[in-house]
Amino acid sequence: MKFSKITSCMLTLAVFIAVNLNAQSVEGTRQGVKFATQNMDIQIEFYSNNIVRVFKTPQGFPYNKKSLSVVKSPEMISVKSTQKGNKTVLESSSIQVEVNPETGGISLYDSNGKLLLKDKDFGTQFSATDDAGTPSYTVREGFLLDSDEAIYGVGQIMDNKFSRRNSSHHMQNENMSTYSPYFMSVKGYAVFWDNYSISKFNDNAQELSFEGLGHCVDYYFMYGKNADGVIAQVRDLTGKAPMLPLWAYGFFQSKERYHTEDESLEVLKKYRNLKVPIDVVIQDWRYWPEFNKSDSLWNSQSFDRQRFPNPKKWVDEIHKLNAKLLIVTWPGFGPKTEQRKEFDSKKMIINFDTWPPKSGARPYDVYNPEALNIYWRYLNKGIFSYIGNDGWWLDSTEPDHINRKDSDYDLPTHLGSYRSVKNAYSLMHNKGIAVNQRKSNDSKRAVILTRSGFIGQQLYGSNTWSGDVVSSWEMLEKQIPAALNYTLMGIPNWNSDIGGFFAGGWKKDGGNKNPEFQELYVRWMQFGAFCPMMRSHGTDLPREIWNFGERGTWCFDAQEKSIKLRYSLLPYIYSTSWDVSSNNGTFMRPLIMDFVSDKNTHNIGNEYLFGRSILVAPVTKYKAKEWSVYLPNGIDWYDFWTNAYIKGGQTIVTESAVDEIPLYIKAGTILPFGPNVQYATEKKWDNLEIRIYPGADGEFTLYEDENDNYNYEKNIYSIIKFKWTDKTKMLTIENREGSFPGMLKSRVFKIMVAGPNTAVGDSSGQPGKNISYKGKKIVLKL
Structure with a gap:
């Protein structure tokens, strides 16, 4: 029978099954079933053909759960219900769910009946506990996997491992540790356990389990057949990733910290004089009045008038240099800030000490919607609408916890104890700023650099960095699997401090001139060129390119080579950004x-793979x-x-x-190369090199728009599809689709076919076939 637009009598269908005393009737719901067994109430609901929600509560204790991550409402789909002995089987076009009403066990299959995952018989536990004075539960859910089944996700974990099998993790978001209760299987499914508490993940020979604090077990099973399909389901459930502006894929220079507005301006001017490409400079902490360096005005979101005498002019000068500014803001406020006073008066502070130590700074309650709006009101008035900065650096979004005491986790928030919601702090903080910025100015895409994350954060244009990692070869190696597991959670934007944050250990033997540190920095920069954000940052040693030597020295030249390669690939990277946003693609694959x-x-x-074509193997x-x-x-x-x-x-x-x-490069790749530029939007893409790598059929879609604003959501953009047919050596350039203001009406494509006698690396000056393209289909025999 169909559970879709069906009759009311079918909607209330109840199937009675003879089971033990713990098991009661299985009642059909609109798109699933509900029943009671093992002292639990269990509800199974299809959210789509590919997503099933499983919701469990202690019997007789209903709980109204409102997700912080899930934005999807259940679709109206057709769900068939049948009986298989004493078991109920629910079936969509993609998933079969078999329910054992006696044990509470749930088995999940694909449409062909292949077992994907088992929610264990008797595998759910509710243990009563006191949550800061409120009755609650320690909840635990166990699953059974195949013995040789590789799984991924769980978070950004610095253990240099890729598969998460046979591992245990204390899931508590802190600097350098970013978790979500989620795993993806090579079998093409994933599970998101929708819980924000400090939790445990454990996988061993007996089972995989999650354990945390809460009033329910609430998880989503998503089937996508493969990793791309799974990520599409994650984004369908928790939000698609918006496009970032073109400039956000250029080179970022930062340090801890630029002390004055003149210092950051001089950095930009020197990059421009050296003709080394750069798009963004970042302003780190303490641009605000320091009040005799007591930090009582920490994060006042205002400017010290001695060091930043004219902040609006400062940002205007940055823009005149064809660059952008990201500026830091923190979740904690010093005791003498106006923000802190208002938050205190409205009981919107979580009363533990956050960074910096001994300052009295404390974080605001991001779980309170009114607090999010108050935070933005100050941020908008003091910075965004005042100076016109281009993006945000959200530091300490876990947040930092100074003099950590266990009792601090019992502190109240708008949604319950801090312990019960801690891991979603970054999600809510990022949401408040991204959503409010768009309400304030819809013509500028939100760009956020943030130190933590949680599933759903991709919806807010956030780019998570790996935290204050140490500058070492071992840490560089750990960045790669940590990034890959993080992006497999459906959050596509990730980066790290190029060179590592803490570099004090390299001060001996010359600091920036230390040969080993120079090589580490160059290798990290090469890796950074193939991350969604390419950003140099750190402390102890300055990171601007000239600190490593002059042009003509190997370290300077190697850095410049990586930066210029990044800029030459901007047409590929920006088109990948469109694939990420439009097709649920992934940068780091x-x-x-x-x-x-x-x-x-x-x-x-x-x-x-960076995008769908370039295999990257960092040294x-x-x-x-x-x-x-x-x-x-x-x-x-x-x-x-x-x-x-x-x-x-x-x-x-x-x-x-x-x-x-x-x-x-994969055979069959069609790879565009852009012009030599000093910043991302310096030149139009009117003369692109299109490099063909034969050996297989291939396709590529070149995406272009206005480079910023949200007009692409209104279909104001253009795409040009390229298709390579290897057998006939034919390249087809299809009719251009779409348009936008300022779009090129005609252009030249320089077609290159890769081979032993053609371009390598930088193909400047190499022969090729120039094709004039005016938006109409062209077929070439090559």
């Missing part, structure tokens, strides 16, 4: 996303003259630097020149 049938990829976390060892790279089976590859053609399905050992990161 673990090899299991595209090559899951190659089991060799299941535990490779030290290389990845993470000192003085590595050679580097091993696995090229997945099922496709052949080109060495980006030499154009050597290499068969897939093998590990190769490549030379690792210190100024080149190992890069491999």
Whole structure:
């Protein structure tokens, strides 16, 4: 029978089953069932053909749960219900759910009846507990996986592991540790346990389990057949990722900290004089009045008039230099700030000490909707509408917890104890700023750099960085699998401090001139060029390029080479941004996303695809003259630097020149290269090189719009589709679709076919076939 637009009698269908005394009748609901067993009330509801929600509460204690992450409402779909012995089977077009009303066990299958996951018989536990004076429960949910089933996600974890099997984690979001109760399987499904408390994740030979604080077990099973499909379901459930502006994919320079407005302006001017590309400078903390450095005015969201005498003019000067400004703001406020006084008066402060130590600064209650609006009111008046900055650096969004006491987690928030909602702090803080900024100014896309995250945060244009990591080779190596697991949670934007934040250990033997630190910094920058945000930042040692030497020295030249490569790839990167936003794509793609049938990829976390075409294998060892790279089976590859053609399905050992990161291009790739620019929007893309890598059929969609604002949501953009047919060596450039103000009406594409005698790396000056394109279909024989 169908549970869709069906009769009322079918909506209230009850199937009675003879079971033990704990099990009661299974009652049909609109798109699922509900029943009681094992002292629990259980409800199963299809949110779509691919998403099922399972909701459990102690029997007789209903709970009205409002999710902080989930934005989707259940779709009206067709769900068939049948009986299989004493079990009830629910079936959509994609998923079958088998319910055992006696044990509470739930088995989830694909549409062909292949078992995907089991919610264990007797696997749910509610243990009564006192949550800061409120009766609550320690809740636990157990699942059964195949013994050889690889899983991913859980969070950004600095343990240098990729698969999360046979691991245990205390899920508490802190600096450098960012968790969500979520895992994805190589079988093409994922589970999001919708709980924000300090929690536990544990996987062992017996089961996989989540355990935390709450009044319910509430999880979503999402089936996508593969990793891309799963991420599409995550975004359908918790929010799509908006596009960032084109400039956000340029190079960012930051430090701890620029002390005056003149200092940051001089940095930009020097980059421009050196003709090294840059788009963004970031202003770190203490631009506000320091009140004799007592920090009582910490995060006042105002400017010290001695060091920042004319902040509006300062930002105007940054814009005249064709650059953008991100400025830091914190969740905590010093005791003498106006914000703190208002939040205190309205009981909207969580009363524990946050950064900086001994300042008396305390964080505001992000779980209170009114508090989010108050925070923005001050931020907008003191900074955004006043100086016209271009984005935000949201530091300490876990937030920092000074002199941590266990009793602090019992402190009240708008939604209950701090312990019960802690892990969603960053999600709510980012939401308040992104949503309110858009209400204030819809013509500027929100750009947020943030130190923590939670599933759903992708909805707010947030780019999570890995925190205050130490500057070491070991930490560089750990960044890669941490990033890949984080992005497999459906949150596409991630970056790290290029060079690592704490670099004091390198001050000996010359600091920035220390050869090992120079090489570490260059290797980290090469990795950063293939992250969604490319951002240099740190303390102890300055990171601006000239601190490492002059042009003509290897360290300067190697950095410039990486930065310029990043800018030449902007047409590819911005088109990937469109794929992320429009098609639920992913920037940093673990090899299991595209090559899951190659089991060799299941535990490779030290290389990845950037976009859908470029395999990146960062070098993470000192003085590595050679580097091993696995090229997945099922496709052949080109060495980006030499154009050597290499068969897939093998590990190769490549030379690792210190100024080149190992890069491999999939056969069938169509790769656009942009002009030589000093900032992202300096030149129009009227003369792009289009490089074809033969050996397989391929497609690419070149995306263009106004580079900022939200007009793309109104279909104000254009796309040009390229198609390569390898057998006939035919390139088809389709009719341009769409339009936007300022769009190029005609342009030249320089077509290159990769091979031993064509371009390598930088193809400037190499021969190619120039094609005039005016928006109409062209078919070329190459």
